[in-house]
Amino acid sequence: MSWTRILPEFLRTRLEGRITLQKTMGNTAWMMGDQVVRQLVGLLVGVWLARYLGPQLFGEFSYAMALVMIVAPLAMLGLDDLSIRQLARRPSSRDETLGTVFCLIFFGGILAFALALAAITLARPGETTVRWLVGILAAAIIFRAFYVIEFWFESQMQWKYTVFAKTSALLLISLVKIALILLHAPLIAFAWAILAEDACAALGLLIVYWRRGYAIKAWRFSQRMAKSLLKDSWPLVCSTLMTMIYLRIDQVMLGNMAGNIELGNYSVAVRVAETWYFIPMVICSATFPALVEAEAQSEELFYAQMQKLYNLMALLAYGFALPVTFFSQEIIQLLFSDAYAEAAPLLMILAWAGVFASIGTARTNLIITKNWTRVNLVSVSLGSALNVLLNYQLIPRYGAMGAVAATCLSYWFAVHGTCLFLPPLRKTGGMITRALLFPKVW
16 A cells, blocks of 8 residues: 555564555544544634633533434444445445435434434523524534435445544634634624534535545445344434433433533533544544454454454543643643633543543454444443432532542443343443453553
């Protein structure tokens, strides 16, 4: 591959002939570059926006975002990983798969939009601004039907084409957001900007797909494939929905039970704590096709690769959590000013939730490869139920710190604790324990 020419001679020699490894490394580099740019730009604009809005308005904006993110999985219908697996195994089914998945996600987006509006109407019937925020942000979900193009390129380990499309949209709209801040725009304008970003990303993906010689007019809907995909995906969409509940229900409950200012401080801590989450996602996405191949070769090889992945996720998480624990106050003051000083102790503890979030990302590769979606549904449902229960009990007593405790405990339980008593996951539970205690990657 062309990119290997820039490597030293001894590395080129070791990679020679190892096509799958070269593709995986190249794909990882593109995804990592995309996410680094995305996170840096997102952090810069997000910090600026938080400073501009202040805890009260930023809490209101975070509330709307959290509510929309909870219903968003209903649009994707759990079809992203299943589609990638289908396209990786049968590239010849491209037009049928993309056409079918596009239709399913489009109508799923409309369903998610309607549910988001119904939820905010019931939760905050008298607050017009937050209802507009939710409506605009939820409308952006519909454009994600065009993300099926991304599934095709990812299945072929050609991530660079989607990077061009989506990163261009990100940079363009980030400039728009900065202009809105400088012009002292109202809160609702930033929701319109997010909608515009999804629309621009969809347009960019269509252009890239066309430039690569493909045509969306060749897509076709298959009722047979739709039934097959939905049969496999319903446990996965339920699992993703439950995952988003235990990832975001804390912000919704905190906003309802403690107010927007408390939520604003908590959201700032969450934003910093989750800054590095793109790294495990990129690594796991890049290694997923290789894990599918390893599983096809032998069970032993597959689990050996999974153990290395768990170990790497643990090391990365420790590398982030330890320094954040000691410097949380300085980080908050530097980024968000003294207006968000109450976020520092929240960040100190919340950073450790990333240990189980990163390992959980790796465990998803196991779930999809083994098609254990029903087992995963039980696991994350129990984690979500625990999170809601803990938030209900702890937020009235401890406010945002109660939400932090609920998050950390439920993350551990969903990712690791449930493995100890669900028979199919007991082996991976032992592997996670080893990764937590002895995270060797060599």
